[in-house]
Amino acid sequence: MLKDQIAIVTGGSRGIGKEIAVKLAGSGMKLTIVGSSTQVSETAEEIKKMGYANVLPVQADVSKEEDMQAVVKKTLEAYGSIDLLVNNAGLGFFKLTEEVSLEEWKKVFEVNVQGVFLATKAVLPHMKDQKSGTIINISSDVARYTIPNGAAYTATKYAVQGFSGSVAQEVREYGIRVGTINPGMVDTYFAESTQGLPEKEDWLKVGDIANAVVYMASAPKHMIIDEIVIHPFAQQYPIA
Incomplete structure (x- = not known):
């Protein structure tokens, strides 16, 4: 289904x-991976060593x-098309509201809202032209x-949810689909944490989210x- 399609992550x-x-x-897609530091090139080389040749890093x-x-x-210059955009970049500050600086x-x-908007805005003309994406x-x-x-972080995610719903309605006539994946606690580096800590043993793994994307x-x-x-089974959360 995804073989030879083009994705930006x-x-x-x-x-x-x-x-x-x-x-x-692994699903056969050709990739552009985007990162804010030179680490993105190192990651691209790691993925290529797994046997996947078509990985373009862009800082x-x-x-x-x-x-x-x-x-x-x-x-577009590298692959000629864009079939999938995954807006994954994000960060969070978790502290009392009065302790959050204006800069934070x-x-x-x-990152969490403007980044999603700008990446989406950038791919839409091409996806509209090809009438798919x-x-x-x-x-x-x-x-x-x-x-x-978590007032700042929560506010951004409500914004992403609203943005996604509105854009989905705008682009349906062009054959473009927009969806959100809303994970609970994930064992990762988020919020300056360390991946693989013992207390995160029962949390979702990064592969769980990746499988949901596929x-x-x-x-x-x-x-x-x-x-x-x-959500991880161990997480207690309110039912919406």
Whole structure:
């Protein structure tokens, strides 16, 4: 289903994004992986050593319009098409609201919301021209309910959820699908944590999220999966 299609994955240097890239490459896709540091090139080489030749690394800031336009241009020059965009890049600050600085507030919105907007805006003209495409936004379970000490992060994920729904309605007539994946607790590097800590043993793994991306992207053309919410069995959470 995905073989020889073209994907862009933001936040692809490590963690969830890296695993998404590996799973998509394993499904036969050609990739552009986007990261904010030179680590993205190291990750691309790692994936190539797994036997997947078509992996293009691009160092870019998702919050800058010129960077995301350049990502799309380089992808089209390399592969000639874009079939899938996975907006995975994200960050979070978890502290009392009065302890969140204005700079932190701006930064989390620039990456989590502005980045999704700019990447989506950059790929849409091409997807509209080809009358097909899939956009998957990696959001969070806190796009459905609120938590203390997470006002900034939660606000961004509510914004991503609203943005995704509106764009989905705008682009249906062009055969473009937009969906969100909302994970609960994932064992990764998020929020300056360390992947593989003993206390995260029962959390979701990065491969769980990557498998959900492959599932959503592989849906037949007559079907759209609007949203996937996925939690570790051990996590207690409010029912929306």
